[in-house]
Amino acid sequence: MGTSVVHLARLRLFLFIILFSSIIGQAAFGAENDWLITKPPLINKLYDTPNDHGKSIKIEWLSAEYDSAFIPEGYIIQRADSPQGPFDSIGFVPIVNNLYTDYEDVINKKDYYYRVAVTGTDITSPVEGPVQASGQWFHTGKTTTFVFSVVFCAMAIAILIFARRGVQFYIRPIGGINAIDDAIGRATEMGKPILFVPGLGTASDVATIAAFTIMERVAKKTAEYQSRVIVPCYYPETMIVAQEVVKSAFMDAGRPDMFNSKNIFYVTTDQFPYTAAVNGIMLRDKPATNFFLGKFYAESLVLAETGFEAGAIQIAGTDEPIQIPFFVAACDYTLIGEELYAASAYLSRDPMRLGTLKAQDWGKAILVVILVLGIVTASVFGSDFFIRMLDVNVN
Amino acid sequence: MKRQLPIAITFICAFILTVQYFVPHRSFEMMYEVSNVWLQIIGFFATLLGILSLVLNHWEKVKYKQENWIYSIVALAGLAGMTLVGLIGSQDNPVFEWLYNFILSPIQATMFSLLAFFIASAAYRAFRARTTIATILLLAAIVVMLGRVPIGAYISGGLFPWLADILLNYPNVAAKRAIIMGVGLGAAATSLKVMLGIERSYMGSD
Structure with missing residues (x-):
């Protein structure tokens, strides 16, 4: 029993030495591994990156084939200004990948030649090129x-032309906007201030721009x-x-004398300190009406619940x-x-503003038609035409 | 002229930046980069005005000993203290790091953690079954809540998690996408109104 354990330990040591020497050998004597590569890599696609500003080139290649005794770490991408070289190494790609994008100081409209080398060997792919980068x-x-x-x-411009000619547009009642005047009236009757929070969005x-339009109405009534x-x-900037x-x-x-710029002030550009400050105002000044209109994130419920606890009527929109x-859970009215x-548009009843609202409705109608057609053609006929039609690739 | 010039500037800037979105060419990208630099410069001057507003507001409260003026001293001391410590050392200043990690961060975390309690109180009010719609909301909430905890799967033999997934993945996503589409078109319409000078509230009154 004891002898077999000793033999096993010796065998393990021997295998370790073999493996270690092979790794050192690969690193030091790359050319000696060349015979283990049964097929070198082959660049099959070399092209200017589409839809960019012209500062990159894409290289795709067919992977090298190699003996299972030797697994290379990866590929080294080499670039030159002429097919004869000299080639500079510009990047490394792990062995499982076969795509590289060259961003390395690529100059527009200049010829480049590429080849792909296998690490630990002297094997390279044939030189491919020339290729040029250009902006689209x-x-x-x-x-x-x-x-x-x-x-x-x-569509919007066409509807605006109709609006200028005096065509009347119907707009459905929006409860939240109708309640604005009542909410301001309530604050006045109670002799308490109105709090208008324009959210965490930039100007x-x-x-935030939409919030400014409501702010104008609120301030005027105030x-x-x-x-x-x-x-x-x-x-x-919002301030x-x-x-x-x-x-x-x-x-x-007609009340410029009543305007006090100190009532519109900067607090902080930090989410929760801002929330704490606004909550403090709600609890100390006890405004009768709170408006939360604009961009809101995790602080929305903290603000709205504090306002509810303070007993204010609340109109929110985001x-x-x-x-x-x-x-919806914490406010009296919500603009969805x-x-x-x-x-x-709703507050001003200006035909031009109502016109853009109508264009918006027509845009939605077109989208709904496309979506229904897409669902029917994909489900019944197996066609992906509408899916491809709506496909957007921003990269 | 006081109105026309800002509208013209808005139209030109908005038009160029809209075109830039569709043109990846270097020249347009540079234009975008330059506009970002301009924004940063405007932002810097706006920050100065913001700090001035903050200091003046709190200073007035302290000066005239207005209600809760003691809080204004804390605000001014915090502003001055953090600015001084930040200016004296670099970003790696240990005092600055200590103030940030052991005062500011815990305060922010405390505010954020309040959200859990507010969710509970808001949910209690929202889920009161006073109408048919509120009852449906209550039932949906119960299913989703039970579907998200191990005991829900245990007592229903996997029914609650399955139902919760259906509610979240179909009716919920459908409603959310409808809102997102409306928001997208609304944002486009508002942008168009701003570009064409129909919407001018952000510049002051009409």
Whole structure:
């Protein structure tokens, strides 16, 4: 028993020495492993990366075949300015891959030649080239988006022309927007301020721009009723725009004397400290009405629940689908998704603004038709035409 | 002119950036990069105004000993302290790191953790079965909650997890996608209104 254990240990030591020497040998004497490569790699595709700014080239190759006793680590990609070389190593790819994108200081409209070498050997693929990198003038992966954008814009402009000619458009009642005036009236009767939270979006976010249009209405009514509106801002840029919006609204209402820029202030650009500050305002100043309009994330429920606890009437609206249920649960009125964008048209009743709203409805109708056709053709006829039609590749 | 010039600038910038989205060529990419640099410059000046607003607001509260003025001292001390420590050392300043890791981060985590309690109180109100729709909501919530915990699978023989997956993957995703499509079109329509100067609220009144 004891002798067999000793023999086994010796055998293991012997195998370890063999394996170790073979690894060292591979590293030191690459050429000695050449005979183990039964078929060298072969570049089968060499092309300018499509839909880019022209600073990269893609290389694809057929994998090398090798003896099972020797598994190379990978491939080294080599590049030269002429087929004769000299070739510079520009990248490494593990043995399981056979695609490489060369971003290494590629110059536009310059000829390049490539070959792929197998690590631990002197084996390389035949030289392929020349290939040039060039920038494209249109991203073909975004064709669907482009076509739909053009159709949508054309439709909107056509409807705007009809709107200018005096065509009347119907817009369904939106409870949340109807409640705005009542909510401001309530705050005035109670002699308490109104809190308007424009969310965590930047001033250039569409949701924040939509919030500004409602803010204008709220500020105007507030000035007419001689009440106070508090606007804590997450971004300084939002604060500057909000100050301008509120100031103009007070001037329009004929009460520029009542405007106080200190009521529209910057808090912090940090999510939960901002939430804590707004919650503090709700609990200390006890505003009678809270507006949460714009972009909101995890803080939405914390804000809305605190407002509920403080006894305020609350109107919320966001285009973040995940946050909508939280607002629905904790607020009196919620503008769901696109209703937030519809507010400016709804409040102003301006035919031009209503016209874009109609274009939006037509856009939705077109999408629904395409989706139904896609479902029918894919399910009944097995055709993927509509699926490919809607495919967008932004990379 | 006071109105036309900003509208013209908005239209030109929006048009160029829209075209840039579809053109991957280097020249357009550079234009995008330059516009980002401009945004950063505007952002820097806006930050100065933001800090000024913050300091003046709190300073006034302290100066006139307004209600809760003591909190304003904490805010001003925090702002000054973190700025000084950040300016004196580099980003690896151990004092700055200590303040960040052992004061700011726990405060943020505390605020975030409140969410769990708020979810419970909001759910209690939302799930009261006062109407048919609220009852359906309550039932769906019970199924999803039981489907997400081991005891749900245990007591129903796998029925609750299966039902929860169906509710989450089909009606829920369908509603969410409908909202997302509406939001996409709404955002496009709003952008068009801004580009064409129909929507001008962000510049002040009409």
